[in-house]
Amino acid sequence: MRLFLQIIAVVLIPVSSYAMSFNEVCDHAYNASSEIITTNGHIISNAHSKASALAGEPLSLEGDASSVKGKDSINSGMRYGTMLNFHLKRFAAQEAQADQYDQTTKMFHQEVQLQQRLIQVILKRDWLIATIEQEKIKILREKVASTSEACMIGQKKVAAGRMSQMELYRLQSDERNAAQELAMGKMEFEHAQHSLQESAMLHEEIVIDDLNFAFIADDNTTEEKINNAALLQVLTSQINALDARIKSARYEGKDFLSMGAGATHEPTQNSIDFRISIPLVWSEKNDQKIAALMAEKSALLHRRDVTHQKLQMNIHTLLEHLETREKRFKESVNAQKYQKILTEMAQKGYEGGVVTQFEYLATKNSYYDARLRAVELKRDYIQEMSALEEKLGRIW
Numbered sequence: 001m002r003l004f005l006q007i008i009a010v011v012l013i014p015v016s017s018y019a020m021s022f023n024e025v026c027d028h029a030y031n032a033s034s035e036i037i038t039t040n041g042h043i044i045s046n047a048h049s050k051a052s053a054l055a056g057e058p059l060s061l062e063g064d065a066s067s068v069k070g071k072d073s074i075n076s077g078m079r080y081g082t083m084l085n086f087h088l089k090r091f092a093a094q095e096a097q098a099d100q101y102d103q104t105t106k107m108f109h110q111e112v113q114l115q116q117r118l119i120q121v122i123l124k125r126d127w128l129i130a131t132i133e134q135e136k137i138k139i140l141r142e143k144v145a146s147t148s149e150a151c152m153i154g155q156k157k158v159a160a161g162r163m164s165q166m167e168l169y170r171l172q173s174d175e176r177n178a179a180q181e182l183a184m185g186k187m188e189f190e191h192a193q194h195s196l197q198e199s200a201m202l203h204e205e206i207v208i209d210d211l212n213f214a215f216i217a218d219d220n221t222t223e224e225k226i227n228n229a230a231l232l233q234v235l236t237s238q239i240n241a242l243d244a245r246i247k248s249a250r251y252e253g254k255d256f257l258s259m260g261a262g263a264t265h266e267p268t269q270n271s272i273d274f275r276i277s278i279p280l281v282w283s284e285k286n287d288q289k290i291a292a293l294m295a296e297k298s299a300l301l302h303r304r305d306v307t308h309q310k311l312q313m314n315i316h317t318l319l320e321h322l323e324t325r326e327k328r329f330k331e332s333v334n335a336q337k338y339q340k341i342l343t344e345m346a347q348k349g350y351e352g353g354v355v356t357q358f359e360y361l362a363t364k365n366s367y368y369d370a371r372l373r374a375v376e377l378k379r380d381y382i383q384e385m386s387a388l389e390e391k392l393g394r395i396w
Contacts, residue, residue, distance in 0.1 A: 020206070021208065025206060026119060028202060029119045033119060050098065050105075054094060062083045079266045094255075096244070099247065107238055107241045110236075123199060124389070129379065132378055134189060135375050137185045141182060143368045226312055235303060252289070253285065254280070257276065257279075258275075315391065322384055325377065339370045343364050
């Protein structure tokens with residue numbers, strides 16, 4: 001009786017919860033993601049690096065002086081001069097360098113999108129698991145209430161001499177086992193909630209009011225989903241960034257024209273001076289660097305092809321598994337209906353005195369177990385659905 005009242009008290013305790021949409025929870029999680037924070041930092045840093053790389057080179061002022069002694073005293077004296085130097089970046093080199101930074105920015109944005117989509121997958125899984133635990137808790141509370149009621153009836157029967165003490169101990173053992181199952185169910189629900197709260201950095205119990213469990217199936221968009229998988233898009237952006245680096249590397253060491261203008265005073269004359277410096281790259285330095293980048297690109301292309309093939313194999317296989325799990329769940333739900341009818345028949349028999357209390361309780365517990373098996377089958381479906389979505393890098 002005391003255990004039953006404690007359970008009722010727990011049910012009646014108000015719980016601080018925070019109902020919101022799935023997108024709102026995701027926005028909280030994006031802001032709290034260390035990976036997204038880091039990648040956004042790279043985006044800002046890359047923008048400053050681009051501005052620095054494309055900015056004009058600083059001017060330099062060059063001066064020199066020397067003592068000149070000629071054969072004739074008129075040719076002797078001080079020689080001094082000054083020159084203002086400046087550098088002009090070749091337009092093609094500047095354009096290639098700008099494209100390199102732009103492609104790097106696009107790559108970082110693709111990474112942010114992948115991170116956001118993976119967060120969506122995790123939040124969806126955790127919320128659906130939380131709802132599964134709520135279903136489980138509801139069933140276990142019914143089971144605890146049933147075993148508590150059976151114990152109270154058993155105690156009265158023992159007092160009336162209609163039940164042995166050993167049979168009462170059996171009922172009490174069932175009550176304790178049911179209470180332990182309920183405690184474990186509550187703990188699992190708390191784990192799912194804690195995972196949601198940690199991801200979203202919220203302290204209240206999270207309730208998502210626009211995301212419900214639904215089966216998924218292979219359809220005409222499956223191939224499109226595979227081709228647009230987030231990981232493939234990230235690899236493509238990395239390949240494009242390498243292409244831009246290869247183009248920019250062709251100009252390294254010969255991207256500037258240096259020019260200068262100044263004046264020189266000599267003992268016998270004054271002059272206006274001009275200077276131009278054109279870089280000539282005859283070494284294999286750039287060629288070797290480009291070869292290194294081409295090797296990286298070749299590896300990324302191969303990786304993208306292999307990843308695409310693996311996705312085609314895995315996604316279709318996982319969809320077949322999910323179809324099988326869906327059938328098992330629906331069969332379990334149908335089995336529940338028959339078990340419920342059997343329980344109702346056992347109850348009438350128990351009330352009519354033709355079915356013993358233990359037979360009735362065994363039938364009733366079988367009904368609870370059938371409902372719990374269906375819950376576990378749904379949990380398994382959610383876990384495998386989440387694995388499929390994680391491979392795609394997006395929720396279905």
